[in-house]
Amino acid sequence: MLSIGIIGAGIVGERIIKQIQQENGVEVLAVYDEQQERLKTLHETYGVPIAATLEEVLHSQIDWLYIGTPPSSHASIARLAASAGIHVLSEKPLAHNAEDGEAMVKAAMDSRVQTAMHFPLMYSPAVREMARRIRSGSIGKIVRVELQTFFPDWPRAWQQNPWIASRSQGGFVREVFPHYLQLIHRLFGELKIQSHQITYPEQKDLCETGVIAQAIALQQEIPVLLTGLSGIGQKELLEFKVYGEEGVLTLENWSTLYVSEKYEERKQLTDLKPVPSLFEEMKKHSALLVPFEEGLVIQRYIDFLLTENLK
Incomplete structure (x- = not known):
């Protein structure tokens, strides 16, 4: 059984929950979001366990943590997950910018955890x-x-x-x-x-x-x-x-x-x-997963495109 914790319960996070509930051998162990009303709605709609804090999710015996928050928070959450020995699945883009993305790659490498990007x-x-x-x-x-x-x-x-x-x-x-x-x-x-x-x-x-x-x-x-x-x-x-x-x-x-x-x-x-679905590939630790290193390459393209008009 592949156990997932979810941080960020917006529209995409809700889609992840629905996708997981259609998979065999995958379960959501905890969901956390700063919006408590949103958490309550997801619990009532999908029956998923909800957590009071991010730390509670990290201590819930999960195999992977999915980060579905705004980009500026990805790096800090990923570092916490990696230091706890938890594999990390991040929403795109990888981070707020390439500098944060580099920190995410380093944290995962230092802790020897697997990483993946949510690129459907x-x-x-x-x-x-x-x-x-x-x-x-x-x-x-x-x-x-x-x-x-x-x-x-x-x-x-x-x-x-x-x-x-x-x-x-x-x-x-x-x-x-x-x-x-x-x-x-x-x-x-x-x-x-x-x-x-x-x-x-x-x-x-x-x-x-x-x-x-x-x-x-x-x-x-x-x-x-x-x-x-x-x-x-x-x-x-x-x-x-x-x-x-x-x-x-x-x-x-x-x-x-x-x-x-x-x-x-x-x-x-x-x-x-x-x-195979994303979660089937995660169970196999497949080479078809998109690791943070590849997400960082894409982040650099994004950073460049968002700069004022360079030629």
């Missing part, structure tokens, strides 16, 4: 099929990779909280881009961001409204284009596209996969093989 795309049948087709050469030589993210509003309607729109902690570059930057990193290796432009609103405490960046995947010298906009007149759309000489793969809105061929309409790929 890594355990998606559509993404695994996309990766298989790229690596098999079925779409030919890769000539470009693009990420396009469009949001009519940020924060999204389901994601309202005090920090998600803040310049210091929130924004779609921190919340959405890490998933796809990590996927690019797994598929194509190290990125070098060559230029970027980011736009912020006049109100100094609010997060970005737009970003565009040009990068290159160094191993194969593949051009990469990253774009994001919020506050625009269209429905939310996330498209991750890999252009090959013989075909194009499009991952749309997280989980819908299309393939295109020359002169043909794109086709949705629906016959996707099931893959």
Whole structure:
């Protein structure tokens, strides 16, 4: 039995609870959040044990601690868990910045605990099929990779909280881009961001409204284009596209996969093989888990994109 403690009971934390309750051989031993009313609601809805303090969770005989709090608190919580000999699963981004991320990596290494990042795309049948087709050469030589993210509003309607729109902690570059930057990193290796432009609103405490960046995947010298906009007149759309000489793969809105061929309409790929879940991989201590070291690579990309317009 894999035992999990949860710190942070927001929307994503609640999703983790629901996912765990659908797994075999995984249990939630304790949940803590500073919002006591929220804890009470989760206990009444899902029957999960709740804790009065963070320390109580750390002393509850858990194998792993999931950190689902705002990014600025990840480093301090991870260090406490590591010093207690507890493996750590962190929400993305890894930390508030790369400096905090480096401290998290060091704490885990010093205590010899295992780490993982919550990147659901890594355990998606559509993404695994996309990766298989790229690596098999079925779409030919890769000539470009693009990420396009469009949001009519940020924060999204389901994601309202005090920090998600803040310049210091929130924004779609921190919340959405890490998933796809990590996927690019797994598929194509190290990125070098060559230029970027980011736009912020006049109100100094609010997060970005737009970003565009040009990068290159160094191993194969593949051009990469990253774009994001919020506050625009269209429905939310996330498209991750890999252009090959013989075909194009499009991952749309997280989980819908299309393939295109020359002169043909794109086709949705629906016959996707099931893959092990995040928690199944955690039970196996799988190499498919994304460790903090890899999360730190992504954190450095995020930090760079959030800086004022460098060229």
